[in-house]
Structures are given as structure tokens and as C-alpha cells.
Amino acid sequence: MTHEINIYGDIVPFKWFNDGSEYDLKDLNNSLSTISTEEGDELIANIHTFGGCTATAFGIYNKLQRFRDQNKINLTTRVDGWCASSGVIILLAGDRRIGNQFAEPFVHNAWTFTVGDKNNHQKQMEDLARVDDQIATLYANRTSIEQDKAIELMNSETFVTPEDALSFGFYTELENVYAAENSMIF
Numbered sequence: 001m002t003h004e005i006n007i008y009g010d011i012v013p014f015k016w017f018n019d020g021s022e023y024d025l026k027d028l029n030n031s032l033s034t035i036s037t038e039e040g041d042e043l044i045a046n047i048h049t050f051g052g053c054t055a056t057a058f059g060i061y062n063k064l065q066r067f068r069d070q071n072k073i074n075l076t077t078r079v080d081g082w083c084a085s086s087g088v089i090i091l092l093a094g095d096r097r098i099g100n101q102f103a104e105p106f107v108h109n110a111w112t113f114t115v116g117d118k119n120n121h122q123k124q125m126e127d128l129a130r131v132d133d134q135i136a137t138l139y140a141n142r143t144s145i146e147q148d149k150a151i152e153l154m155n156s157e158t159f160v161t162p163e164d165a166l167s168f169g170f171y172t173e174l175e176n177v178y179a180a181e182n183s184m185i186f
Contacts, residue, residue, distance in 0.1 A: 004044045005031040011052030011086050025059050039072040051085020064093040079103040092142040099171035104159040143169035
């Protein structure tokens with residue numbers, strides 16, 4: 001049996017608004033608690049997000065993988081719309097990762113807001129570098145690219161084309177791809 005959940009909205013550690021524009025770990029827990037699985041079932045997590053909190057995205061990644069392992073099911077992630085920033089972390093939770101011809105995962109270095117003196121800013125730079133390394137390590141572990149290539153893509157603030165996403169392993173397959181038929185008769 002196939003079950004589906006939607007991870008739509010900004011990825012946040014806690015909600016400021018309750019208007020459906022944000023998604024947090026509580027939303028994931030609520031969605032997963034309504035699913036009754038049997039061994040071998042499939043869970044499809046549909047994604048549409050501009051990204052958000054990296055720590056929450058890693059939490060969603062870990063929770064999805066733990067749910068898969070504990071329930072002995074197959075985990076598929078599928079991009080419905082945007083898959084940007086920390087949304088790519090969630091995408092990589094799936095063993096089967098479905099993209100489409102219009103969805104280009106967006107990868108970039110971590111960023112934050114900071115106030116304070118030079119010491120605060122230096123500390124933030126060090127923290128951001130650590131988070132960049134964590135993200136690049138995940139990319140290297142879950143795709144076919146090396147960590148150096150992941151850093152290069154992140155430094156360049158890259159929209160990864162569907163073809164490259166498939167080649168690099170961000171996607172394992174593409175759906176809804178139009179292929180023109182050759183109508184010429186010889």
C-alpha cells in the first residue's frame with residue numbers, strides 16, 4: 001500500500017503563523033501518526049518548500065529515515081514544486097527521489113542573521129562553515145558527488161537542472177517528462 005504526506009511550506013523550528021505556510025517537526029509527527037503501515041508499504045513524502053531552518057530539515061530527514069526503518073517500509077521523496085535550500089536535505093531522505101522536468105533543486109551555503117560585535121560575527125562565520133560542511137557531507141553521502149563538488153555547487157548558489165540532479169543523484173528518477181514522438185515516416 002502507498003501512503004502520502006505533504007511537506008509544504010517554510011521549514012521552521014516552531015510556527016509563528018498557523019496559516020499553512022510553515023512546516024515543522026510537529027507537523028511531520030502528526031502526519032506520520034495517522035499512517036498505519038505494513039512491512040513493504042511505501043511512504044511518499046511530497047515536497048514543496050523554499051527551505052528554512054537547517055536543524056529542522058535534518059530533524060525531518062532523521063525522523064523520516066527512522067520511520068522507514070522502524071516500520072520496514074520504502075521511503076520515496078517527490079518534488080511537487082520548489083525544493084530549495086533545506087528542502088534538499090529532506091529530498092535526500094528518500095531512497096527513491098523523484099523529480100520532474102520543471103523542478104530544479106536549489107543549493108547554497110547556509111546563512112543567518114546576526115547582531116553584535118566582531119566576535120559575534122566571527123562566531124557566526126565559524127558556525128555557518130560547520131553547517132555548510134554538514135550539508136556537503138550529506139550531499140556526498142546520499143548522491144554521487146564528492147564533498148568538494150557539493151561545496152562548489154553551494155558556493156555558486158546553484159539551481160541544479162533536472163538532468164544534473166538525476167546525474168548527480170539528487171534525483172533517482174524523473175516523472176512527467178515529455179518525449180516528442182518522431183512523426184516522420186520514411
